Amino acid sequence: MKIAIASDHAAIDLKAELAQWLRDEGHDVADLGPATADRVDYPDYGYKLATAIASGDAERGIALCGSGIGISIAVNRNPACRAALVGEPLSAALSREHNDANVLAMGARLTGVDMAKACVTAFLTTEFGGGRHAGRVEKLSHPAL
Template identity: 50%
Template sequence: MKVALGADHGGYELKEAVKTFLQEKGISVLDLGTHSTASVDYPTYGFAVGSAVTAGEADLGIVVCGTGLGISMAANKVPGIRAAVCTETYSARMAREHNDANVLALGGRVTGVGLAQDIVEVFLRTDFAGGRHAKRVGMIAAIERGEKI
């Protein structure tokens, strides 16, 4: 498995902790920045991670900004990306199992490292359930294509 990571300055420190956590588990990481706490614009990194996932350069993505909200909005503008802000493990499991989320968004200023590691662990090990949920994910894809549902 390969995971693309991206963060703005508000998420940099948590991104680095998540990167270390993933590498310690033997998971390959594509770090798309930022690489310091200097102020940058979160849309750049949300778009980069989303693009890496849809291009097949990574299996899943993790994005981090101060709250996870702005960077998730940016990632979700990439067609095919389903980014979910998760603040606890239940949402992480449901995002993967029911919504086939392919990008996890975290808040560096609102989520501690230990909790973030737990969220990441659940997100990465949960598979999409398919079934009735596949229809709904398909509806999201139809909206992206400009179709009426």
């Protein structure tokens, strides 16, 4: 699977750990930055990730910042993106099953590496349930429906 990952400076270590782990698992990972721990603004990287999802350059995205809140808000500014902020695997799975989330957001200051990997695994292995959820998900990208 083609996965884009981006963070701010607060989550650069978690980003590097997850990116390498995903590559080891056989995924094609696009690291959208940043490349160093120098201070950056999370909206810039959230927008980069959203663009990769909206353009089809990536099937799924992982957005990381200190809390996960700011970068998830930035990603969700793009109508093609459905970013879900999670801290445990059940929420990650439900974000896919019920909401067809295409971006997983997490906070590096709140979520350890092992829990983050469990969330990513649930996110990548859960399919969208469709059915009664499909119309609701359609309204997320087209509010006038």
